[in-house]
Amino acid sequence: MSNFLSEIERQQIIASNDPIVKRFRKALEIRVKQRTNSLGILTGGATTQWWYPVAEYLSDGAMQYALQPSEASAEWLRSLTLAIIRRPAYDWVGPWFREHSEPFVGNLETAHLCWGVAAVLDLAKEVFQNDELAEVKRNLYDKGIVLCRRWLHKNNHLANWRGIMASGALVASSTLQNEALIKEFLPEIQILTQAFQPDGSYGESLQYGNYLANALMLAYESLVRTHPEHAQQIDIQSYGKGMFWVASSLFYQKPMSTWGDFPIARAANFNDSAAIFRPSGDLLLHISSRLSPANEVISARLARWIFQEYYEANSLQAPHDLATFGMRNDWGFLTLPLLTHTSAPVSPKDLDLPLTHAFSNGNTFVRDKWQGSSILAIQAGNNDGCYTAGHLQGDLNSFILAFQQERLLIDAGHSCYRNLIHGIESSTQTHNTCTFLIENEALGLQEDLAKIKLLEQKNILPRRKIASGKPMPPIDRGGKLLHCERFGDVSLVVSEVGASYGEPIQEFMRAWIQVGANITLIIDRIQAKEPVKTVWNWLVNNRDDKTVWERHNHLLSVCRHQVGMKLFNVNGLDISGPTYAYAHDAYHPEPNQQGEGKTGSGLLFRHTANEGQTQLLGIHIIAVDELALIADYKFTIDTNAQENRIIHVQNPLNAISLEIVSEFPLKLTIKHSKSVAKLEESNFNLK
Numbered sequence: 001m002s003n004f005l006s007e008i009e010r011q012q013i014i015a016s017n018d019p020i021v022k023r024f025r026k027a028l029e030i031r032v033k034q035r036t037n038s039l040g041i042l043t044g045g046a047t048t049q050w051w052y053p054v055a056e057y058l059s060d061g062a063m064q065y066a067l068q069p070s071e072a073s074a075e076w077l078r079s080l081t082l083a084i085i086r087r088p089a090y091d092w093v094g095p096w097f098r099e100h101s102e103p104f105v106g107n108l109e110t111a112h113l114c115w116g117v118a119a120v121l122d123l124a125k126e127v128f129q130n131d132e133l134a135e136v137k138r139n140l141y142d143k144g145i146v147l148c149r150r151w152l153h154k155n156n157h158l159a160n161w162r163g164i165m166a167s168g169a170l171v172a173s174s175t176l177q178n179e180a181l182i183k184e185f186l187p188e189i190q191i192l193t194q195a196f197q198p199d200g201s202y203g204e205s206l207q208y209g210n211y212l213a214n215a216l217m218l219a220y221e222s223l224v225r226t227h228p229e230h231a232q233q234i235d236i237q238s239y240g241k242g243m244f245w246v247a248s249s250l251f252y253q254k255p256m257s258t259w260g261d262f263p264i265a266r267a268a269n270f271n272d273s274a275a276i277f278r279p280s281g282d283l284l285l286h287i288s289s290r291l292s293p294a295n296e297v298i299s300a301r302l303a304r305w306i307f308q309e310y311y312e313a314n315s316l317q318a319p320h321d322l323a324t325f326g327m328r329n330d331w332g333f334l335t336l337p338l339l340t341h342t343s344a345p346v347s348p349k350d351l352d353l354p355l356t357h358a359f360s361n362g363n364t365f366v367r368d369k370w371q372g373s374s375i376l377a378i379q380a381g382n383n384d385g386c387y388t389a390g391h392l393q394g395d396l397n398s399f400i401l402a403f404q405q406e407r408l409l410i411d412a413g414h415s416c417y418r419n420l421i422h423g424i425e426s427s428t429q430t431h432n433t434c435t436f437l438i439e440n441e442a443l444g445l446q447e448d449l450a451k452i453k454l455l456e457q458k459n460i461l462p463r464r465k466i467a468s469g470k471p472m473p474p475i476d477r478g479g480k481l482l483h484c485e486r487f488g489d490v491s492l493v494v495s496e497v498g499a500s501y502g503e504p505i506q507e508f509m510r511a512w513i514q515v516g517a518n519i520t521l522i523i524d525r526i527q528a529k530e531p532v533k534t535v536w537n538w539l540v541n542n543r544d545d546k547t548v549w550e551r552h553n554h555l556l557s558v559c560r561h562q563v564g565m566k567l568f569n570v571n572g573l574d575i576s577g578p579t580y581a582y583a584h585d586a587y588h589p590e591p592n593q594q595g596e597g598k599t600g601s602g603l604l605f606r607h608t609a610n611e612g613q614t615q616l617l618g619i620h621i622i623a624v625d626e627l628a629l630i631a632d633y634k635f636t637i638d639t640n641a642q643e644n645r646i647i648h649v650q651n652p653l654n655a656i657s658l659e660i661v662s663e664f665p666l667k668l669t670i671k672h673s674k675s676v677a678k679l680e681e682s683n684f685n686l687k
Helices: 007-015 019-036 054-067 071-085 089-093 108-123 130-154 160-175 179-195 206-224 243-249 281-290 293-310 335-339 446-450
Strands: 250-254 264-267 356-358 363-367 374-379 398-403 406-409 434-437 480-487 490-496 505-515 519-541 547-552 555-560 563-569 575-581 602-608 613-626 634-639 645-651 654-662 667-672 675-680
Touching: 007 054, 007 335, 019 054, 019 071, 019 335, 054 071, 054 108, 071 108, 071 130, 089 108, 089 130, 108 130, 108 160, 108 206, 130 160, 130 179, 160 179, 160 206, 179 206, 206 281, 243 250, 243 293, 243 363, 250 293, 281 293, 281 335, 356 480, 356 490, 363 480, 363 490, 374 490, 374 505, 398 563, 398 613, 406 555, 406 563, 490 675, 505 667, 519 547, 519 555, 519 575, 547 575, 547 602, 613 645, 613 654
Parallel strands: none
Antiparallel strands: 250 264, 356 363, 363 374, 374 398, 398 406, 406 519, 434 519, 480 490, 490 505, 505 519, 519 602, 519 613, 547 555, 555 563, 563 613, 575 602, 634 645, 645 654, 654 667, 667 675
């Protein structure tokens, strides 16, 4: 029996009249035929070195051969697999930027080679002669498993890397039908399920959470058909219950310039994640198929709904050489067998899931409604600690604002790690949060602002170590979520992240108050041991050069296509900029590739305090609406008899007032649509 395809599954796929099964079966056939027409692993459209698509190409080819053998696919699989396993161990280590000192230690590329070769060995071993079969098995162990084992022995931290290496070794061991090796690496997989947050979200990012979960999925699927007793020891629920987080993180999909005519996903790309993220198709169907209905039926059905929304209509959507490393996720060789098991889809709207919700990793989302007009995505502090602290950016108290399928205030994402700009694009100054000027000299020329010494958040944190087979306590990023609540159509999120900066910052508390679909109030309270100049950074989306902007004193006006935004500083600070920044679509291991934003694809504007202060309450108002309506929004400030500031936001259809009763402690009143909400810091309740 095959590890990845049972005979029952094979017969069901071949005999199926289900239009979705038939659609993906035909798409797999087309993919493989295109590749078998090439003499090597890379087809004409590939943009990566051979290490990156190898797992997808080999596993797709092997599954197609198992379903419909042909002489052409047999020869392609045979010649390509033999060419790979005969390459020196030096090549199995990975490309030039991996450490190649002896004795060789494996890397991510090593694990991917294990996955690809194991899939061929499992699904299409008939393509080899007996001596070749023995050669493949020997090299898979010597160059794959041994090198992965060395990495696991050399490193003792909990991260997605460890999951990839352990999965590569376990999948290869399962394919070799080596019980001793399976028992050696299975405990590693079990430890990695503890890398996810208590609610199934993930501390690094969407992209790396998917990468790790996909690796654990491959380990499980390599065992469940032939060694079910071992598969049952892998806790699918640890990552499967994160489907609410994933669904919340997905914004919408529509065509995107430079990526073709297909609808392209948009998602909350906090930390190192792609803005065009969608979960891996095989992973979604695995969660839909394997989660026990008794405990996680909602997650299983959500996973099936995401696959339906993001894959079913576009089974041929390219590119197909960027998937397994998480650069541009795709469906793969396990989609067809898993489609024979899945549960019925159900949407977040049908489940009536909360519109305002904070997750354990700090990601917090506010919507006017599911599939509605507005999305406010916040990177708040997290109270559970960070269960996996890597690939982080200086983005605490930053946020993304989208309206009517237009991202307005964005997260830049990230490009090739070997780009010189990566340190800047992951720093605090390029996110929608605060930095602090800590030098007293006059700024001088305008361009000097980007060079002056800034106090930013620490985004390189200690790794979470494993000791005696157990992970150490989670890592503290320096931020706490203080409150998350919805009261009618008013939502309040409060986060404090002063410790992420260190001295002299004692407090950076930010409160987001979302009123309906159109108004976001941002209230920042800063306290420091010595005077600091606060800088508010605003990164505006300009990835397609279609953004029109205008700044006037305290106000920034932005138009993108048919959507407009006004950003107003209540403190009377003039706005400066833009500084030409970046907006990346997706990571790529090579520079200057599709997905990497060019200079000016992000427009960075700033409000800067006039003088250093030890205490400051900064207030901003953001209004978003259709382009034809945004001009009608007016902002005014007055003072009542008690000398409390009252901020008014008005348009022809609505009126909102925010009265600041006290700054220390914070007390305020919001009046909107004949309703009143009061906030008091003592309990952060909206009443």
